[in-house]
Amino acid sequence: MKRLVSLGFVVALTFSGLSPSAAAGSNDRISETVSYNAETGTPYFIAGTLTTPSLNSPTNIVLSYLEEKEKLYSIESGGKTTFDPVSEKTDELGFTNIKLQQMHNGIPVFGSILSALVDQAGVLTAVSGEVVPIPPMKAVEKTSLLPVSEASAAILADLGAKLGAAPEIIHEERPSLTVYVSEGEAKFAYSSEVEFLKPEPGNFHYLIDALSGKVLTSFNQIHHADPTGKDTVSAGKGLIGDKKAIHTIKNAEGTFLLDRTRGKGILTYDGAKGLLLPGKLWRDSDGIFNESYDGAAVDAHVYAGQTFDYYKNIHGRISYDGTGAKVVSTVHYGENYNNAFWSGSQMVYGDGDGVMFSPLSGSLDVVAHELTHAVTASTAKLIYQGDSGAINESMSDIFGILVEDHFKNSPDWLIGEDIYTPKQKGDALRSLADPTVSGQPDHYTKRYMGTEDYGGVHINSGIGNKVGFLLASGGTHFNIKVQGIGKAKTGKILYRTLTQYLTPKTTYRQYQAAAVQAATDLYGASSSEVASVKAAFSAVGLK
Ligand SMILES: [Ca+2]
Ligand SMILES: [Ca+2]
Ligand SMILES: [Ca+2]
Ligand SMILES: [Zn+2]
Known part of the structure; x- marks a missing residue:
């Protein structure tokens, strides 16, 4: 697989008063520190006082700045580069963060997102991320692109070969057209994500050449705690028996591992050593979670709550998505399963084989590691x-x-x-x-x-x-x-x-x-x- 990143060395240089608005005689001092990728010649980070104060909307401030900086970003004239705002959020310091998707002739450029900050005075203070220079592309008629169904078929065929069996897909994102730039070449590509649990859990991102149907790249987005571990069969082992209070709900049917005091809830499920997710919401008939089989669930539940509290109390973030999303965990996943992962929508913990791992929810740093993947993903x-x-x-x-x-x-x-x-x-x-x-x-x-x-x-x-x-x-x-x-x-x-x-x-x-x-x-x-x-x-x- 090819690396997507460039390894060229980078120079940073500082200059002041060179921007068009400063040259035009404005009193407001414009200063910029520009860090360039020496290989592509485009900036990847610009910081300073980039614009004069403005009452325009933060998004418009960024967009007109980018338009003005067309040359600096060496945007190719062979096609039309535009930026689609994808989000706008104000932070606790009063900055507005705007994320923008780079578009080439109206088609999103894969992975090319800029993140810009505008302060309370309407001054642009930073633009993070590199505008991908688009090498000249052959003019392509829409009709010569493969139908979406062929992209899906190519993904299935590739997964089948990779896994040695046809995967049982639980979710497939409809392939969408992107411009994919790699090794100095730009291609039309279909981008899609597929999620499956069998023959083993996977959440693959694929880029398929929209003309030839070839796989351009693919990667598994399941975040494994240990990517090199192999399942071995041996006796399981319970957790350390430490006492802790847990938030649950109780009804006529029993007491459940559902904590409604945090966001939209912290929910912990029993995978019952199977591979179905999420399994069954954990239920205890007498409301005391003290059996050795309960240990993995108690730890997953408490540690998910603590990670939630850390992000909320320290960073003001309510759950991983910032809007209180449910935090779902499944324990006792599979037989002697030596891994823990964030599936893209929930956390999953194996019991370990007792030699390489004990049940993986027993480690607060591992739980917080997996939930942080969810923070990063959003x-x-x-x-x-x-x-x-x-x-x-x-x-x-x-x-x-x-x-x-x-x-x-x-x-x-x-x-x-x-x-x-x-x-x-x-x-x-x-x-x-x-x-x-x-x-x-x-x-x-x-x-x-x-x-x-x-x-x-x-x-x-x-x-x-x-x-x-x-x-x-x-x-x-x-x-x-x-x-x-x-x-x-x-x-x-x-x-x-x-x-x-x-x-x-x-x-x-x-x-x-x-x-x-x-x-x-x-x-x-x-x-x-x-x-x-x-x-x-x-x-x-x-x-
Ligand atoms: Ca019990
Ligand atoms: Ca050890
Ligand atoms: Ca540690
Ligand atoms: Zn990880």
């Missing part, structure tokens, strides 16, 4: 491939750590220590303090560039994880000293980065610029927090 929508996939994974790991810390659940910088290799003490799935202990890179120059694991999403996450660790705890890494700012400020900065600035195809270099900007919004450009963000990224080779 904000930055980081594509689960290459750099953006690694950043997606790293965000989940970092917030897993922060939630564990917030609830003083034996906080550490390890992921999954409570459920990984139950017969062996002291190890974990990953370490953020030292990613190399589980074979992850801790510097951008050491990144994995192969095709396994969707371009190393669980491998290169080590780079982002090291940044998170250094930013919070400080330290000297590759001779660069980082002053730690603590976990709370790290969470504030990275939450703002994730929800306001990151876009589907964000690379590690873009992530650096975005994090610096988020810290600038929160603490000011000359703050020690901004200096620490810069140092933390610099220590892993990103500046």
Whole structure:
């Protein structure tokens, strides 16, 4: 599989007073810091005082700025590039965030979304994301495009070959036409997502050449806690028997794991060791959840609630979608199943085989990791491939750590220590303090560039994880000293980065610029927090 991201080095330069409006003699000072992708020559992050104050709507302010900057973005004249606003939200600092989809001759460019911020005075302060330059495309008659049904058939055929059996599809998004740019070539492609549970759970995103029907790329968006694990058959094991209060509802039929005190509800289901989702809402006849079989459900329920509370109380976010979406979990999924994942609509936990894993809901950091994938899926929508996939994974790991810390659940910088290799003490799935202990890179120059694991999403996450660790705890890494700012400020900065600035195809270099900007919004450009963000990224080779 080809990597979608470009690896060209990047230069950042600052200039002032060069914009047309400043040249026209306005008193309002215009200043811009532009970070360019040296390979494509287009900017990926612009920050500063980009426009003069305006009473226009935030969306119109951004749109007219982009129109003015056509040249800067080296938008090809071969076709018409426009931007479709897809969302507009105001944050707690008074900024309005506008997300825009790049369109080429009216067709969306796959994964190309810009995220822009306009302050309370109507001044554009940042544009995050790269406008994809569209190489000249052959003029194509609408009639020569394959019918949508053939794209669906191509997906099914490819999945059948991949899985060794025809998948039982539970949801298929109707393929929609996009412009897909890869390796300097632009193609018309159908984009579609398919969700299935058999022969094994999958949630694949496909891009199918709209002329030839060939598969251009595909990736599985199920976020596995451990992508390399294999199911082995051995005895299961219960959870640690710690006592905790849980929110439930009770009626004549019994007591159910439904917590209506949080958003639209926290619901926990019994998969009963089968593969059907979500299974049955957990019911207990005497209302006391103290059997050993109950342990996995109690932990999933309590930890989903704690993760919900963390995002609500610390970041003002109500559930993963920000509007109180139901949080659904299924435990006892499959037989000795060595994994946990966010399916695209709910969390799923296996019981583990008792050797590699104990029931996976027993680890608060793993639960928060999976739910953070849901936060990412409804904000930055980081594509689960290459750099953006690694950043997606790293965000989940970092917030897993922060939630564990917030609830003083034996906080550490390890992921999954409570459920990984139950017969062996002291190890974990990953370490953020030292990613190399589980074979992850801790510097951008050491990144994995192969095709396994969707371009190393669980491998290169080590780079982002090291940044998170250094930013919070400080330290000297590759001779660069980082002053730690603590976990709370790290969470504030990275939450703002994730929800306001990151876009589907964000690379590690873009992530650096975005994090610096988020810290600038929160603490000011000359703050020690901004200096620490810069140092933390610099220590892993990103500046
Ligand atoms: Ca009971
Ligand atoms: Ca941990
Ligand atoms: Ca262990
Ligand atoms: Zn993950």
